[in-house]
Amino acid sequence: MTIEHKPFDPAWLDSQYNNRALVPGHAAHFERWAADSAKARRELSCLLDLAYGVEAGETLDVFPAQGMRQKGLAPVLVFIHGGYWRSLDKADHSFVAAAFARKGVCVVVPNYALCPAVTVPDICLQMVRAMAWVHRHIAVHGGDPGRITVAGHSAGGHLAAMLLSAQWEMVGADLPVSVVRNALSIH
DSSP states (O other): OOOOOOOOOHHHHHHHHOHHHHSTTHHHHHHHHHHHHHHHHHHSOOEEEEESSSSTTOEEEEEOOOSSOOSSOEEEEEEEOOSTTTSOOGGGGTHHHHHHHHTTOEEEEEOOOOTTTSOHHHHHHHHHHHHHHHHHHGGGGTEEEEEEEEEEETHHHHHHHHHTTOOHHHHOTTSOSOSOOEEEEEO
């Protein structure tokens, strides 16, 4: 049996990846995210725009665990934003921190450069650098580098899953084999 492969029509491919076209009223979601994110940055303790690298877009926001926390360092949630690798920003997703930080979790929201200025492999490497920064520096902010979970939405879900296969020993001799032990890809 032979399966004939035809080139995909670019318009069809775009329709399969363009979630904005598939979600009527998506602008209302973005407006709510922006408002809830601004509120989270106002109400929560946070450190904004910390550099994890030297390239454009290589910054992250840290929301330390709030309120009652068990003894020791807090678990860490790194949330990677989506946007088809070519739109949105960490600032649009600060709202994710509110519920977790108030329950004793240290939340990190990294940014990355966007396509087409960079490639998807470039973005993957930026997230590797972000995770190396988190592992090396999160204890200063009350987070436990041994309890890092990564979650991401859409393109961020892809990036979260990619971090599970990173070869950390090639990134830095000071990093454990499993910087990321848990990942959740939300699509």
